[in-house]
């Protein structure tokens with residue numbers, strides 16, 4: 001396993017369900033760090049991977065109430081590289097018996113650690129994620145784009161036609177969606193506005209300025225028909241989740257957040273067709289069913305949803321793909337307020353990748369932890385017991401199901 | 407005058423034979439001798455059934471527009487003019503082919519409109535070549 005590899009999850013099974021739980025949570029100061037990076041005051045130094053990881057880890061450790069010696073595992077996930085696991089363990093003052101490089105984007109890393117805990121490789125693992133994309137000045141398109149082993153062909157194949165970038169995928173999907181369902185840019189703007197509104201109660205969100213429809217429509221196009229406010233943020237930060245054996249988790253200060261289910265489904269052929277016309281629905285359905293079956297719950301039990309919003313359009317792909325609403329009904333669902341706290345499916349209640357923070361799915365899990373602990377101040381979903389998160393890249397879907405422990 | 411384009415071999419997967427056919431004025435894709443499916447982009451084994459029995463079959467060049475996207479952000483740092491139009495074409499034979507419109511822009515597009523194949527002279531760091539694009543049918 002390395003930091004960069006595309007993760008393969010351990011196969012979902014009932015026996016693996018609720019064997020491990022999240023017992024500690026730490027995040028860096030997304031909002032303040034973003035402001036500092038923009039302002040670049042004299043003497044400003046870009047945050048380092050080591051510094052960000054240390055901050056997130058210390059906060060998670062304090063949150064968990066555990067001592068350093070209680071942590072016998074370390075799993076590191078770095079999007080643009082970082083120190084080797086053993087070196088990072090030393091920096092964090094840990095001497096773990098289990099110490100791995102664990103990919104990067106969430107969801108894969110969590111099932112890997114849960115399965116390893118179930119297999120007895122460790123009891124309590126600090127999972128630390130860091131992305132320092134802004135610091136290294138990476139652009140998400142053009143000749144810089146990812147092109148290594150295992151990367152989907154759509155990321156590099158169409159350079160001669162000048163087509164690249166994540167945003168272009170979602171733009172191609174939305175043009176087709178508009179024509180199919182008669183949706184407008186204003187309709188899609190409702191998703192951007194909802195995500196921004198969700199940050200009203202999240203002081204750590206990168207973007208907190210209220211957004212009107214006029215603001216949305218006036219924001220520049222990145223790839224037509226998508227505006228700047230349809231696309232995920234780019235900011236630096238780290239997230240630490242401390243994950244422990246479920247039986248040990250019951251004696252800890254917070255309500256444990258149990259990892260109950262996961263699933264995985266990848267496009268095997270006809271990628272552009274599946275992506276643009278079906279919007280990954282077969283993969284959402286397949287992977288979602290695996291995760292729900294493993295967790296022993298049904299889709300209608302899900303009271304809180306965290307979807308990987310690489311763009312506003314892509315969040316609608318999740319909502320429709322999993323079957324929370326029929327294909328084509330997602331934007332009306334959002335406009336009716338059903339994705340807000342108090343609606344039928346509160347979604348990305350902290351602001352998501354689009355307005356909250358770009359932590360590659362990890363900050364979505366942080367919100368799951370707050371919601372299921374019933375500690376989401378100002379935006380708590382009443383009596384929530386079951387949350388579902390969902391990662392979907394352009395060619396694969398990885399949902400996770402979480403339940404509030406006893 | 408050849409248009410400058412980003413390198414065809416920026417990624418790991420491009421295939422000499424595809425571009426050789428383009429230079430001869432033909433759009434040829436790989437048809438599977440096992441299941442009959444057409445794979446695109448270029449594969450080593452059929453994307454539908456895994457067979458390696460593949461042959462380069464000429465496409466009719468007729469298709470319809472499935473979607474479009476237009477770059478307002480200059481990802482290629484001045485290499486291509488902005489705005490930059492791209493289209494997704496469903497070829498008569500089935501595959502979806504990502505390309506550029508010739509002689510029309512995104513404002514002229516309706517989804518489902520028929521288009522036909524054309525080649526334009528282009529150039530990248532490997533030299534001049536013919537690029538398959540689509541014009542109104």
Ligand SMILES: [Zn+2]
Nearest residue numbers: 438441452455
């Ligand atoms: Zn075949």
